[in-house]
Amino acid sequence: MNILLVDDDQDMADYLISNLTNFGFNVHHLLSGVETLSYLKKNKTDLLLLDWNMPVMTGLDVLMEVRKVFSPSDLPIIMVTSINETKNIVSALSKGCNDYITKPVNIETVAARMQTQFSIKKLHDDNAAKFKLEAINEVITTLNHEINNPLFIALNHVRKASRREDYTQLDKVENALVRITNIVRQISDLNIESKEFLKQVHTDDAA
Secondary structure: OEEEEEOOOHHHHHHHHHHHHHOOOEEEEEOOHHHHHHHHHHOOOOEEEEEOOOOOOOHHHHHHHHOOOOOOOOOOEEEEEOOOOHHHHHHHHHOOOOEEEEOOOOHHHHHHHHHHHHHHHHHHHHHHHHHHHHHHHHHHHHHHHHHHHHHHHHHHHHHHHHHHOOOOOHHHHHHHHHHHHHHHHHHHHHHHHHHHHHHHHHHHHHO
16 A cells, blocks of 8 residues: 655654554655645555644645545545644544544554555445446446337338338338447447456456
8 A cells, every 4th residue: 555644754754654664554755745745646645644733834734735636535634643632633524634643653553543544445445336337237228228119110110111112211220220239339338348447446456
């Protein structure tokens, strides 16, 4: 998992990086909020550990900017703060913070809180994948039913033409067949999309 740690206290950052690396996390450290916003545009990040008290841009400022782009389920954010006032914590949570940790930090608590956020994110992603696949299958089912009407029209006109040797209505047969072709193409495209989506889900799970 790729963790972005944002803290202007180098000693605190070194402590977190050393210990979280032992837990198997890949931790990248930045010193400021301005760097953070630029970094997130270019790099895949699974979780943000964000210090509250920083110069220029506070952790709360960074949180609000990040939430304009990433939802809490897209990018979990855990605030690391020495501020233990209820109104401040409530403010951070209301602005999209997933969780918070107060200083001095306990590394086992940090790791446990992070794992909780990853578990929540996986449940969200699994549900989103399930809903998308259900939606795709529902559209495919609808399109399968839609084939029946133009197919009936085409067969009916072909039979009439065969019985009466009257081919003046064959343009309707052609239109019906074109409609069938378009529906089959849509079903094929949806099947491909479904397979690609499942492939991507399995790739993300493996990562």
